[in-house]
Structure formats: C-alpha cells, structure tokens
Amino acid sequence: MTTGGGRTIGLDLGSVRCGVAIDDELGELAFPRAALPAGDRAALVRALVAFAREEGAVRFVLGLPLELSGREGRAAEKSRTFARSLVEASQLAVELWDERLSTVAANRALREAGHDSRKSRTRVDSAAAAMLLQSWLEAHRAQLARAEVAARASREPPR
Numbered sequence: 034m035t036t037g038g039g040r041t042i043g044l045d046l047g048s049v050r051c052g053v054a055i056d057d058e059l060g061e062l063a064f065p066r067a068a069l070p071a072g073d074r075a076a077l078v079r080a081l082v083a084f085a086r087e088e089g090a091v092r093f094v095l096g097l098p099l100e101l102s103g104r105e106g107r108a109a110e111k112s113r114t115f116a117r118s119l120v121e122a123s124q125l126a127v128e129l130w131d132e133r134l135s136t137v138a139a140n141r142a143l144r145e146a147g148h149d150s151r152k153s154r155t156r157v158d159s160a161a162a163a164m165l166l167q168s169w170l171e172a173h174r175a176q177l178a179r180a181e182v183a184a185r186a187s188r189e190p191p192r
Contacts, residue, residue, distance in 0.1 A: 039091025042084065043166025045132060045158055046096060046112055047071055052158030053081075054166045055088055061174075062167035065159035074115065082123045092125055094169045096132030096162070127166070130169045 041079055045052035051071040054063045066084075071077050085093070095116050098108040116127040 037041040040088050041166065041170070042088070042090045042093050043083070043091055043162045043169065044081070044095045045162040045165055046115055049160060050158045051077055051081075052160070052162035053084070054159060054163035055090065056166060056170055060170060063163040064161040064171060065156075068156075068158040068162075074118065078115075078118050078122045081119060085123055085125060092126065093119060093123070093127045094130050095119070095127055096165050096168055098132055128169070130165055134163050 040058065041056045041060065043052075043054040043056075049071060050068040052068050053066040055066055056063050069077055069080050070142075081093070082089075097105075097112050098105050112129065116129060119125075120127050124143055
C-alpha cells in the first residue's frame with residue numbers, strides 16, 4: 034500500500050543537525066539518510082529541496098516537538114516556522130508529526146545495537162527521523178485501510 038504517489042521525507046529538526054529519512058518506493062519502510070547541518074536554515078532548506086527533487090519526493094513529514102503534556106512550546110514554534118519556509122521553497126506538502134520521545138527511542142535502539150550514542154550523534158538524528166517517518170507511514174496506512182473498509186461497506190447492499 035503506497036502513501037499516495039511519490040516518496041516521503043522525514044525530518045527531525047535540531048539546532049545543530051537535521052536528521053533525514055526517506056521511505057521506500059512502496060511507502061512501507063523508512064530508511065535513515067545522512068543528517069544535514071541545521072545551523073544555517075536557508076542552506077538547510079536549499080539542501081532539502083534539492084534532495085526532494087532528486088528522490089522524487091512529494092511531501093515532508095517534519096517532527097513537531099510537543100511537550101510531554103501535549104502543549105506546543107518554543108521548539109514547536111521553530112518547527113512551524115521552518116515548515117512554512119520549506120513549503121514556500123519546495124512547493125511540497127509539509128505535515129507536522131508528533132515527535133515526542135523519538136530521539137530517546139533512537140538513542141535506546143542504537144545503544145542496544147552496540148553504538149556509542151556520544152560518538153554517533155548524527156546517526157541518532159537520522160534514526161529519530163526514520164522512527165518518526167515510520168510512525169507516520171504506519172498511521173497513514175491504517176487511515177487508508179479504514180477508508181477502504183468504509184468505502185466497501187457503503188457499496189454493499191443492506192442485509
């Protein structure tokens with residue numbers, strides 16, 4: 034089941050680096066790519082637009098760093114501002130996705146795989162982006178499946 038024509042890029046935006054991931058051609062699995070420097074936001078946007086064109090992406094899924102309470106704080110506003118810049122520059126859809134604890138989960142997964150998290154910070158950022166994108170892909174697939182079931186049910190004659 035695909036995500037609807039074209040690939041999706043997942044982003045875990047930080048102040049120093051931006052973790053990057055992309056789905057496979059079927060829209061089923063997320064794969065981490067090399068993290069990009071995030072200090073110069075304009076340069077980051079240009080790099081992401083070029084990457085999206087190169088990969089045939091049609092959307093970005095950008096982590097929205099909500100507080101544990103679910104409220105949006107300063108970091109979430111920075112993500113929203115970045116999302117607006119990315120939409121303007123790329124003319125692609127940017128969907129914000131709850132990223133609470135994605136970096137914590139990525140650190141744990143890398144540590145369990147035997148990687149030293151202090152030595153692999155860029156790996157953590159892209160692993161977090163892949164976890165975020167995988168979460169979005171699974172939720173999107175579930176939504177498509179529910180819509181398919183509802184459409185089928187509406188076509189069936191009543192019993």
